[in-house]
Amino acid sequence: MQHDHSYDGEVGQGEVIDSVSSPPPVSQPRGLLTEDLAAIAVAVILLVACCLAVRSNQSEPAADSSASVTYENSLKPWLGMPAEWQGNPLQALGGPSELTRVVGAGVILWIVFALGAGAIGRNIGRVAMAFPIVFLLATLAYVIAENAVVSAYSLEYALWAIIVGLLISNTIGTPRWLRAGVMTEFYIKTGLVIMGAEVLFNKLLALSEKGIVVSWLVTPTVLVATFWFGQRVLRMKSASLNMVISADMSVCGVSAAIATAAACKAKKEELSLAISMSLMFTVAMMVVMPPIIRLLGLSEAVGGAWMGGTIDSTGAVAAAGALLGDEAEKVAIAVKMIQNILIGVVAFFVALYWVTYVEKNPDDRPNIGEVWRRFPKFVLGFVLASIVFSIIYSFPSGDGYVNAVVKGASKSIRGWCFCLAFVSIGLDTNFRQLKEQISGGKPLVLYVVGQSFNLCLTLLMAWLMFR
Numbered sequence: 001m002q003h004d005h006s007y008d009g010e011v012g013q014g015e016v017i018d019s020v021s022s023p024p025p026v027s028q029p030r031g032l033l034t035e036d037l038a039a040i041a042v043a044v045i046l047l048v049a050c051c052l053a054v055r056s057n058q059s060e061p062a063a064d065s066s067a068s069v070t071y072e073n074s075l076k077p078w079l080g081m082p083a084e085w086q087g088n089p090l091q092a093l094g095g096p097s098e099l100t101r102v103v104g105a106g107v108i109l110w111i112v113f114a115l116g117a118g119a120i121g122r123n124i125g126r127v128a129m130a131f132p133i134v135f136l137l138a139t140l141a142y143v144i145a146e147n148a149v150v151s152a153y154s155l156e157y158a159l160w161a162i163i164v165g166l167l168i169s170n171t172i173g174t175p176r177w178l179r180a181g182v183m184t185e186f187y188i189k190t191g192l193v194i195m196g197a198e199v200l201f202n203k204l205l206a207l208s209e210k211g212i213v214v215s216w217l218v219t220p221t222v223l224v225a226t227f228w229f230g231q232r233v234l235r236m237k238s239a240s241l242n243m244v245i246s247a248d249m250s251v252c253g254v255s256a257a258i259a260t261a262a263a264c265k266a267k268k269e270e271l272s273l274a275i276s277m278s279l280m281f282t283v284a285m286m287v288v289m290p291p292i293i294r295l296l297g298l299s300e301a302v303g304g305a306w307m308g309g310t311i312d313s314t315g316a317v318a319a320a321g322a323l324l325g326d327e328a329e330k331v332a333i334a335v336k337m338i339q340n341i342l343i344g345v346v347a348f349f350v351a352l353y354w355v356t357y358v359e360k361n362p363d364d365r366p367n368i369g370e371v372w373r374r375f376p377k378f379v380l381g382f383v384l385a386s387i388v389f390s391i392i393y394s395f396p397s398g399d400g401y402v403n404a405v406v407k408g409a410s411k412s413i414r415g416w417c418f419c420l421a422f423v424s425i426g427l428d429t430n431f432r433q434l435k436e437q438i439s440g441g442k443p444l445v446l447y448v449v450g451q452s453f454n455l456c457l458t459l460l461m462a463w464l465m466f467r
Contacts, residue, residue, distance in 0.1 A: 031121030035186055036262075040381035042116040043193035046108075047385065050075060050409040054401060071400045073408025078104030080412055082139065086148045093143070105416050106135045116186065123180065130181030134427070137164050138419040153287070156315055157415075158254075158422045159279055165426015174427045184424040188258050189378040191417030192343075195255075196385030197410050199337055200393050200402070210465040211331070214309050215339040218458050222250040223346065226450030234442045239358055240266035243350060244274045245443055249450050252340050253278045253312030254418075259343050262376040263351040264358070272429045277447050278312045286316040290323040298463075304328035305462035308335030310454050331466065341386075344379040351375045 033041065053075040080101030085091035093099045110131050118124040141161035144150060168174060174182065223246050230242035244266045248257035254275050261271045289311070293303035304321050308331065311317045317336045321329030351374040393402045 031119050033119045034377070035120050036189060036377035038116045038119045039186055039189035039378045040193055041119070042112050043190045043381055043385070045112060046190075046413055047194060047197060047405075047410060050405045050413070053409060054404045056401075069397050069400065071397075071404035073404045075409040077101065079108070079409050080105065081415065082142045082146050084146045084148060084151060085143070089143055089147070092146050093139075101412075102139060105412060106132070106139075109135065109413070109416055109420070113183070113186070113190075116190075117183065120186070122183075126177065126180035127183075130178050133178055134181040134420055134423055135416075137161075137168075137423045137427075138416065140164055141419055141423060155283060156319070157419055158313070158315075159283060161419050161422035162276065162279065162426040165423045166429060166431075167426075169427050170430055178427070182424040182427050184421050184428060185258060185262075187417050187421035187424060188254065189376075191414045191421065192255055192258070193378055193381035193385055194410050194414040194417065195340075196382040197389045197402070198406050198414075199340055199382075199386045201341075201386065201390045202394055211305065211308070211335040211338045213465050214305050214335055214458065214461045216342065218309055218454070218461050219250055219339055219342055220346075222450065222454045222457060223247060225453060226250060226446065229449060230442075230446045234446055236442050236446065238267075238270060240264045241270040241273070241443060242446065244270055245277070245446055246450060247346055247350070248274045248278045249281075249312065249447055250454055251342055251346055252314075252336065253282065254421075255340065256343055256346060259347040259376045259379055260350050263347045263374050264354045265374070268428070272425055273443060275425060276429075277444065281447065281451060282312045282316045285311050286320045290320055293324060293328075299467065300325040300328035301331050301466040302462050304331030305335050305466050306455075306459050308332035309339065309458035309462065310451070311336070314340070344383050347376050347379050 031038075050073065053073050054071050055074055057070045057072065077097065078101060080098065082092035082102060083094075083098045085094075088094075093102060110128070113131060114124050114128045117127040138161060141157045141164050144160040144164075145155065145157040226246040226249065227242055230236045230246065231239060236242045240261070243264050244257050244261050247260035248254070250256075251260075257271060257274045257278065260266070261274075285307075289307050290303070293306065298306070303324050304327065307320045307324075307328070308317050311320055311332075314333065314336050317332045318329060321332035324332075348371075351371050354374065355370045389402055389405075392398045395401075
């Protein structure tokens with residue numbers, strides 16, 4: 001059983017990292033492109049390749065109907081994840097087709113990310129040497145997630161990817177040569193731009209107009225309230241950590257955390273902490289919410305909207321919705337994807353707020369140029385991809401073409417990009433850094449209080465809109 005793997009820092013060439021030391025500070029590489037622009041370029045190249053690989057097949061018209069056009073993607077046999085297995089993990093890659101798809105995905109991403117790394121000033125040779133190992137670790141995470149027992153509990157690849165990375169970084173340490181392939185933000189930004197092809201405005205509106213009210217009213221309210229609570233009540237020392245946790249929890253998990261961290265210049269450790277807490281709560285909520293919804297006697301539509309607005313990742317939302325029913329799954333995914341559209345909006349306003357208030361110099365007026373410099377440019381690629389594919393989808397037979405691009409190729413590529421990012425997070429994180437960030441328990445209190453408020457407000461709006 002294949003899952004919808006949707007979830008949604010620049011690191012230097014440090015020495016070996018162990019569980020008690022941090023890498024020495026390293027200057028940022030300089031290249032032809034910034035990391036954001038390189039991520040957009042890599043994503044565009046991959047999306048164009050996915051589009052060019054689509055082939056149309058026109059069926060013979062029946063006596064009482066016209067000819068129909070179907071589409072298939074010639075890249076599909078070369079892109080994919082490990083298969084579900086029981087007993088012997090080699091079954092995940094045992095078939096020629098599974099092995100071909102995994103190796104094909106690895107080779108394609110190896111080439112584009114090595115070239116992309118060179119464009120941002122990294123050493124292409126070192127990246128090319130380290131990337132295959134990072135990809136093998138990502139493959140291991142997928143293999144674990146596809147075990148029949150693990151899959152039954154909906155423990156998806158993101159959790160295992162981080163665990164695999166953490167086991168290495170906190171035991172033997174992440175070797176210096178391997179750190180060249182640890183490109184967390186580059187992977188996730190590329191994956192997010194590719195994910196834009198899946199966020200279709202017209203399709204979302206057709207699925208759930210009421211979902212707009214749930215997502216676009218609750219999300220900013222929870223974000224602002226949680227940030228205010230962290231600053232005024234908990235008095236957290238780091239406003240950037242407060243903001244990243246607030247955005248991660250209220251918007252759409254990892255994707256929003258990455259964009260918001262770039263907008264407020266959060267530290268790498270702060271981003272890792274927010275993502276780690278998000279994944280732990282995501283797994284718990286994905287398992288607990290469906291039985292609670294049944295216990296409360298809520299309809300599938302109300303329950304789906306509630307889960308879609310509160311569970312932090314699209315993959316987990318889909319899994320939880322499927323446990324509740326077909327209608328719940330449909331509504332939950334629609335609400336979550338509508339919520340995903342807010343990534344760019346939130347990033348822009350966070351950048352604006354940070355320049356205007358948090359880091360404001362009393363002697364200077366707010367500088368719109370600084371807002372633009374802080375704004376994560378890869379979000380523009382996400383929006384552009386969404387607009388382009390939404391337009392294509394609206395054409396006659398456009399839905400079949402877009403489905404062939406997404407389901408046939410781009411969704412697999414996006415899943416691998418996210419998995420590589422999660423492995424990189426684990427490889428680049430040690431427990432001492434997380435312990436320092438969570439000192440006093442305030443980040444955990446912030447997440448629990450914010451998510452509790454999110455659950456209550458989203459339930460109220462879901463009941464009002466979908467009852």
